[in-house]
Amino acid sequence: MPKNEKKKSEGELLKEKLVYKKKTAFEKCPDEKEAVFAYCEDYKKFLDNAKTERDASAYSIALAKKKGFKEYKFGKKVKAGEKYYYNNRGKSVYFFIIGSEDIEKGIALTAAHIDSPRLDLKAHPVYEAGGMAFMKTHYYGGIKKYQWTAIPLALHGTVTLADSKTVDVILGEDESDPLFYVNDILPHLARDQYAKNLGAAIEGEQLNLLSGSMPFDNETPEAIKLNLLRLLNEKYGMTEADFQSAELCAVPAMKARDIGLDRSLIAAYGHDDKVCAYPEITAILSLNKPKKTVMSILADKEETGSDGNTGMKTSAFCDIIADICEALGKSERIVRANSVCLSADVSAAYDPNFAGAYEINNSAIINCGIALCKYTGGGGKSSTNDASGEYVGRIRKIFDDAGVVWQTAELGKVDQGGGGTVAKFISEKNIDTVDVGVPVISMHAPYEVVSKFDVYNMHKAVVAFYTAK
Ligand code: MN
Numbered sequence: 399m400p401k402n403e404k405k406k407s408e409g410e411l412l413k414e415k416l417v418y419k420k421k422t423a424f425e426k427c428p429d430e431k432e433a434v435f436a437y438c439e440d441y442k443k444f445l446d447n448a449k450t451e452r453d454a455s456a457y458s459i460a461l462a463k464k465k466g467f468k469e470y471k472f473g474k475k476v477k478a479g480e481k482y483y484y485n486n487r488g489k490s491v492y493f494f495i496i497g498s499e500d501i502e503k504g505i506a507l508t509a510a511h512i513d514s515p516r517l518d519l520k521a522h523p524v525y526e527a528g529g530m531a532f533m534k535t536h537y538y539g540g541i542k543k544y545q546w547t548a549i550p551l552a553l554h555g556t557v558t559l560a561d562s563k564t565v566d567v568i569l570g571e572d573e574s575d576p577l578f579y580v581n582d583i584l585p586h587l588a589r590d591q592y593a594k595n596l597g598a599a600i601e602g603e604q605l606n607l608l609s610g611s612m613p614f615d616n617e618t619p620e621a622i623k624l625n626l627l628r629l630l631n632e633k634y635g636m637t638e639a640d641f642q643s644a645e646l647c648a649v650p651a652m653k654a655r656d657i658g659l660d661r662s663l664i665a666a667y668g669h670d671d672k673v674c675a676y677p678e679i680t681a682i683l684s685l686n687k688p689k690k691t692v693m694s695i696l697a698d699k700e701e702t703g704s705d706g707n708t709g710m711k712t713s714a715f716c717d718i719i720a721d722i723c724e725a726l727g728k729s730e731r732i733v734r735a736n737s738v739c740l741s742a743d744v745s746a747a748y749d750p751n752f753a754g755a756y757e758i759n760n761s762a763i764i765n766c767g768i769a770l771c772k773y774t775g776g777g778g779k780s781s782t783n784d785a786s787g788e789y790v791g792r793i794r795k796i797f798d799d800a801g802v803v804w805q806t807a808e809l810g811k812v813d814q815g816g817g818g819t820v821a822k823f824i825s826e827k828n829i830d831t832v833d834v835g836v837p838v839i840s841m842h843a844p845y846e847v848v849s850k851f852d853v854y855n856m857h858k859a860v861v862a863f864y865t866a867k
């Protein structure tokens with residue numbers, strides 16, 4: 399012991415042994431800053447290229463192909479060491495590597511979602527009013543509507559034309575592109591709006607995209623609308639009727655940027671849940687001939703309840719496992735019973751500006767690593783996968799052995815609200831599942847914030863989980 403270091407009292411020693419103390423990533427892993435910052439440069443690139451589930455699917459498949467992943471189709475033979483991806487309709491992807499050990503020992507699964515809250519165009523969106531052309535939207539996912547006014551918006555998606563050819567649309571991401579915009583009322587005339595509660599201040603039918611103001615000519619009625627349709631026709635070959643078979647989403651046009659002079663935080667659209675999807679991808683792409691069979695799922699439609707054939711409730715999930723098992727001559731039931739899953743989704747970071755919504759001892763603190771949520775849901779733990787203590791114990795040991803910075807968390811105070819993830823749709827398939835994810839500030843806002851250190855620990859966590867004994 400160095401000379402001037404005071405001998406610890408019995409109480410201090412006992413405290414060290416018995417009392418839990420949450421530590422920051424800076425205390426636990428003081429030498430990782432360089433790796434963390436480098437990792438997050440690539441994460442920011444991913445964010446800018448993966449704003450919708452379609453963009454995220456295409457971008458991650460391109461990354462996987464470079465690492466030797468091959469497209470999987472139902473009925474295909476699979477073999478140990480080979481890497482595959484299953485592209486579910488361009489909106490959800492399953493990456494997997496067949497391990498060297500018997501698949502009946504179980505698959506190590508992780509599931510994140512790649513859809514984020516946004517404004518979807520309606521089937522008949524275009525109209526003209528007050529000398530302007532607008533496009534009507536129907537919001538997707540849980541948004542605070544007032545947050546979507548007066549910000550730059552870009553349009554992403556597809557239009558399937560009358561001849562059934564599909565055209566891709568990304569408009570508003572290039573610096574030279576025009577943008578879209580939802581109007582708000584000026585404070586000078588906001589007396590009526592101020593009197594409303596926050597949830598009613600902007601209504602769903604006011605989320606209309608400002609899309610032009612110049613007429614095609616001075617004679618034709620609705621010439622501003624006509625001019626907008628003309629420009630869309632020139633650019634995409636589409637007519638007004640083609641909106642009926644389009645999937646166009648207005649998303650924030652802002653790029654991912656560092657926050658704070660120390661650059662420790664990232665603001666971006668869609669951290670929920672690209673901040674877990676990206677670490678899943680980098681983790682599975684980093685593996686070479688793993689012992690366990692591993693699968694990384696990027697699900698769609700989580701923000702609207704996981705329904706539909708690209709959501710986590712789809713039978714495609716079990717069908718893929720069944721198909722692999724059939725190809726290997728193994729029992730799907732045994733494989734599922736022995737499989738384990740991290741439901742990789744974000745949690746709420748404790749926010750001192752809204753301290754009243756949180757119970758601080760059980761909240762995720764920024765920079766204290768990823769949040770493990772034994773249960774989510776609302777009220778008296780309704781509508782949740784409540785992971786067993788034994789399974790949480792198993793994950794806890796995996797994380798600790800690998801030096802992952804992690805903490806446990808609930809979403810907020812009891813009865814303050816709640817939320818769900820895909821966890822329950824996986825655990826009901828007889829698979830041990832627990833929620834793990836990056837804490838987010840201003841979740842579901844058009845521009846959300848996370849810590850770079852927490853993002854990096856998500857990558858470490860998934861690698862540790864995939865390679866655990
Ligand atoms: Mn989420």
Ligand code: MN
Pocket residue numbers: 670701842
């Ligand atoms: Mn969400």
